[in-house]
Amino acid sequence: MSKQSHLDSDQNSAPEDANELIAQLQAKLDEITASGKQPYPNQFKRTDYAQDLQTAFDGISKQEIADNDAKGEKTQVNVAGRVMLNRGAFIVIQDMTGRIQLYVARKELSEETLASIKSLDLGDIIGVSGYVGRSGKGDLYVHIEEFNLLTKALRPMPNKFHGLADIEARYRNRHLDLMTNETTRDAFVIRSQVISGIRQFMLNERFMEVETPMMHPIPGGAVARPFETHHNALDMPLYLRIAPELYLKRLVIGGFEKVFEINRSFRNEGVSTRHNPEFTMIEFYQAYADYHDLMDLTERMFAELADNILGSTELTYQEETISLKAPFARLSMSDAIAQYAEGFDMAHIDDREYLADYVANTLKQQVKDVFGVGKLKTIVFEETAEHQLRQPTFITEYPAETSPLARRSDDNPEITDRFELFVGGRELANGFSELNDPADQAERFRGQVAEKDAGDDEAMHFDADYIEALAYGLPPTAGEGIGIDRLVMLFTDSASIRDVILFPHMRRKLD
Template sequence: MKDIMNPTQNSEEENKLTIERRKKLDYIRKNSIVNGHPNDFRRDSFASDLKIKFSKKTKEELEELNHRVAIAGRIMAKRGPFLVIREMSDDIQVYTTKSIQKKLKKKYQNLDIGDIIGIKGVLNKSRRGDLYVSVENCFLLTKSLRPLPEKFYGLTDQETRYRQRYVDLIINKNSRRTFRIRSKLIAAIRSFMLSKDYIEVETPTMQVVPGGATARPFTTHHNALNMDMYLRIAPELYLKRLVVGGFERVFEIGRNFRNEGLSPYHNPEFTMIEFYQAYSDYKDLMLLTENMLSSIAIQVLGSTSIRYGTTTIELGGTYAQMSMFEAIKLYNQDHIEIQNLVRKDLQNHKLMISIAKLVCLHTEEQWTCGQILEKIFSETTESQLIQPTFITNYPAEISPLARKNDKDSFFSDRFELFIGGYEIANGFSELNDAEDQDLRFKKQHLDKQNTESNETINCYDKDYITALEYGLPPTAGQGIGIDRLTMLFTNTKTIRDVILFPSMRAVTKA
């Protein structure tokens, strides 16, 4: 069986078909006053609306009704006198009589699969109960010069699906469903936040100082200002400036950019919602998140129970909560050394290194106890957190913008939400002590100088410190990955399937 999406196997055949179609277009141009691309057809009906309104009527009732429609779409199949037309809402069939077929052959040298046409005709129903439009007039609106993938095999090659998303969307109903759900998901989140008195704002995408997360930024240059700038890795520091300014509840939905690797859960540019709420702490945001996810699940999918892989995930109700340390112990029952750990052991550097080696993890000499703990958690525990679970008590050493816990300064007042085995959200009580934040920024900058040599980027944001000195009220903030949430809502295993145009390696010519 040949691979119909392999360009080396199919180029000759496709070239022949393309040549034939170009000849048809040349014929149409010579016999058309609009150069073969008319723009005066207007539809008045969508397939889904017609099916909702008329599907229950009998063939006899439709014939008596004599309801005329104007529809438009792409030819997806030819079945004798029937054509299957696909438009944004659904597919619908149209019926062409022999007289109409003769006219189409004379005018267009016959229509091809992939052509975009406009149809005027009468709505009818087959003996099998399928709605169709009996064609009175047919107009070729755009000639498709390239053949679509054969219907039986479809577009299955992943690389082609991502590089030519337009073809993927034409062929694959599942892809169209995924991106409709994504759109509805974003709309539902926005509606939820507005209902909670949040203000939607926009902050700079190009920044002089990249901050708000630990990541390598993309670098660009502003010619007019003659200065290097960076695509933002997070909008956090600007959003908190707005809280200082009196916008006590703010959110932004937008793109972030991190110059890092690719994985099923990572893309260099991705979409997040970040929001900040004054006079709140991280526990308030955990409750808000439970309410948000259950609300949007009902709005988008009609239920709080969703299928992910072979598991049913419940987004309603109260989510499980446990500290990072508790989670590590729970999911490493077979390691007696981990079971014997007590809280104070987490600050024993030598012991933590030995625990990491026990679970076959490589550590760097300069790693802190907090970094080692987080690495043990990510490698041994994350993937087992399938039902919604808030993980709390993150080490302060890996949370430079979070408030330290008042009872134990080794930890921060921070949580991450895991669903389906991966992180969905990250939130914490914000650090609003200007002097503490100043010291953390300086330490972070020094650490980068010691580990990254000439790749160091100055992440010390003096203006943000100035903003804190004016006074940031007690505030909690959170980020939720829209792409990963879409993966969950669409039962998808790779982030590339939920981003319309994911980052791809350049195509190299042989």
């Protein structure tokens, strides 16, 4: 292969070809250094972005631009970005906003500049000063007057037509995926918009944003298996947080009556299309509210986000039309079982023996002696109904046994004032009226400890400090957590959570 410009190089080339390309790229860098030039200069100042220029000149014809040029009113710009294509007289660069063409007027540029342009490779980062024009095909471009090589790429870019096709390679090399895959870039732009939109929505609702510890002396706030570490100076175990709940409720006790945290949480669980050990969520608490208030708030939030980001409350997810227009369906867990559990006799909905038999023999799930009616009922719901909840649906009346932090219903102490929101067969949110009776909370914690002693790695510890804080008085409060990663999956039509996490956890790559 000759030492010509490698603008058509393929990241998926055979190893010997890739090594040859890398050697040639390094040789070009060596030539730049030998000529006395700075190979990585930092004096170029960008003043303009690709998409901003495309927007500003939208609807302005080639003739109108030429007329302004003739009047001495050229639009002078400084653009910079990564070289993505070379079309002879035109080079295409990409910056954070999009792409724009650069026009190489060979008769107007010096031999040295033309030689530098000719030696460009895919992936090189350049800065250009010039003026705006439009081609005969109608494409906007920047007419090059000054050219600067800012960074020489020392690795070949992926194939310009196919990008980074291997899914695992995309996750492991997100920098290459972002360079070459417009769908990936768009997904993470939407992710950023979702997070900023949620933040602004909460601030508009008069919530205060706070930060709580990420390392906890006792894992709590959710039922999950934690990651454990050790603090050397204090000689004590610590746990990466599985949820910020218990700290946030202490703030409500202290008088901050509406608080939220957009946080990273960690759960030592399997990796799947719906689960990543490290994930992003928003958790928020509102005094003098109940779980009905939070269901209403969630409907407003989702509709506003969809309208502002996608332009509609109706979206397509995996070829299925989803409507985020309020009101969402609301269904009790028992009603969901009645609707979706095949062959289930609702006359025995509270019969432990019947439930255990159904779970073990019909659903083929493990039944432990410690499982009560509430736990078994929850398993039936999760295995039979959850995946069938396609349109936004609030499931309510969760058993107290599986809701250790939720307030019991005044009408039925066996269930709680709790909901979970499901969209597209996935849980997106979990909320409830908070348990503010310290004696009841202590009893629930003891029940969790019994489950842990019986071998449940996800059961909670007894948090004596939280019980003491609760004794000072938590006003009537409702709280909720929303999985931001899963919400972004919905908004970006992404099948896997790895598609919406910039750097998802992967198995160790074997040599």
